[in-house]
Amino acid sequence: MSIIFSFIREDTFWSILLFVHFLLAVGLLAAVTLQAVAVLMPARQMAGGFVDRNPMPAASYATLIAVVYVLQALMGAWIYIKYRTYVRIPMEELRRFWTVGSFEFKEHVVTMGLGLLPAYWYFWQQPASAEHAGVRRWVTIFLALCVWYSFLVGHVANDFRGVGS
Amino acid sequence: MTQTLDVGEGFSRFDSSHAKAAPTSTEQSSAKLGTFAITFGIAFPLLYTVYERLNWPLFTYHPVLGNLDFWRQSAGVGPPMFWYGWIVLAAASAFVVAGIATIVSGHWLRRATVYFCVLAVLWPAALTGLRIFIVDWATFDADFLNSVWVAAIPAFVGAAVVTYYVSARLADRLWTSWLLIVPIGGLVVLGYSLLQPWFLR
Numbered sequence: 001m002s003i004i005f006s007f008i009r010e011d012t013f014w015s016i017l018l019f020v021h022f023l024l025a026v027g028l029l030a031a032v033t034l035q036a037v038a039v040l041m042p043a044r045q046m047a048g049g050f051v052d053r054n055p056m057p058a059a060s061y062a063t064l065i066a067v068v069y070v071l072q073a074l075m076g077a078w079i080y081i082k083y084r085t086y087v088r089i090p091m092e093e094l095r096r097f098w099t100v101g102s103f104e105f106k107e108h109v110v111t112m113g114l115g116l117l118p119a120y121w122y123f124w125q126q127p128a129s130a131e132h133a134g135v136r137r138w139v140t141i142f143l144a145l146c147v148w149y150s151f152l153v154g155h156v157a158n159d160f161r162g163v164g165s
Numbered sequence: 166m167t168q169t170l171d172v173g174e175g176f177s178r179f180d181s182s183h184a185k186a187a188p189t190s191t192e193q194s195s196a197k198l199g200t201f202a203i204t205f206g207i208a209f210p211l212l213y214t215v216y217e218r219l220n221w222p223l224f225t226y227h228p229v230l231g232n233l234d235f236w237r238q239s240a241g242v243g244p245p246m247f248w249y250g251w252i253v254l255a256a257a258s259a260f261v262v263a264g265i266a267t268i269v270s271g272h273w274l275r276r277a278t279v280y281f282c283v284l285a286v287l288w289p290a291a292l293t294g295l296r297i298f299i300v301d302w303a304t305f306d307a308d309f310l311n312s313v314w315v316a317a318i319p320a321f322v323g324a325a326v327v328t329y330y331v332s333a334r335l336a337d338r339l340w341t342s343w344l345l346i347v348p349i350g351g352l353v354v355l356g357y358s359l360l361q362p363w364f365l366r
Contacts, residue, residue, distance in 0.1 A: 080248070081228045081246070088244075089244075097363045101364050108351070108352060111255075112210050112213070112352060115206055116206050116344065118206060119205070119206035135342070139344060142349075
């Protein structure tokens with residue numbers, strides 16, 4: 001880390017990292033939301049062996065979502081070091097207990113999503129299979145809710161002390 | 166706005182003569198991968214919740230010093246961070262559990278999943294029940310009952326009884342449902358543990 005800080009100011013480095021974390025979060029949010037919408041509104045079977053086209057190819061996004069989710073979790077874990085010392089302590093001093101509690105819960109939510117990723121990825125390898133259609137749908141929705149919750153709580157924490165705050 | 170669906174190809178997968186044929190090595194690998202992924206998805210949130218509640222991190226990170234210490238270490242200079250340690254320990258344990266699951270028969274795997282999920286509910290419930298008994302009901306010095314190992318006895322027996330009465334069909338149907346029941350249950354437990362320190366403060 002000291003090598004990096006000899007080229008760039010420490011505050012600037014963490015701000016860049018937080019901004020990249022935000023950009024990846026927006027991408028992940030968009031992909032997982034579209035996929036959740038796709039599973040909630042599946043293609044309709046029509047007469048003559050035709051189907052309505054889905055708004056997006058849900059299956060092809062699964063690997064991308066899994067990879068970005070892991071990247072985001074790793075990046076969040078890295079930034080969490082700075083959060084623990086530079087953000088959370090002043091939060092507690094200012095009695096922003098709801099913000100701290102929500103962020104603590106975010107750690108658990110992200111972790112639960114992380115544990116589900118192998119199963120989520122596996123279910124999407126055979127998107128046409130009816131065998132796991134129900135669980136595939138709900139795992140995808142659960143993952144989307146995890147990402148949404150993490151995004152919103154992360155945004156609130158960033159507003160307290162982060163990029164542009 | 167429409168696309169054709171190859172009906173012949175689509176239905177051939179469900180053809181009974183194909184389904185009853187001996188599974189190829191690719192199908193066996195896919196089934197093992199599925200077993201591994203689903204078991205990992207059930208075991209990881211369960212173990213993470215247990216390790217968090219017991220505060221069993223594999224290591225402790227001290228962000229101010231940049232030090233990594235094995236197992237749980239109290240605060241030195243600055244706050245200790247346990248989260249990484251819980252995740253790594255849960256992931257490693259779940260990896261082992263999922264690996265074992267691939268060599269166990271499907272029937273026993275589903276039974277074992279029911280057993281351990283029920284045990285995860287009954288063990289803390291039994292401990293809470295014992296503590297309530299000690300404080301509110303006991304007319305003698307019952308402090309020796311305040312132990313996780315005493316609570317383990319009714320929990321293990323209760324889980325065995327429940328598993329015995331759960332039919333093979335229900336265990337089969339429940340198996341993938343645990344993928345949602347366990348993380349949501351874990352989040353309820355972990356969220357409840359945050360109420361007092363943060364949300365009701």
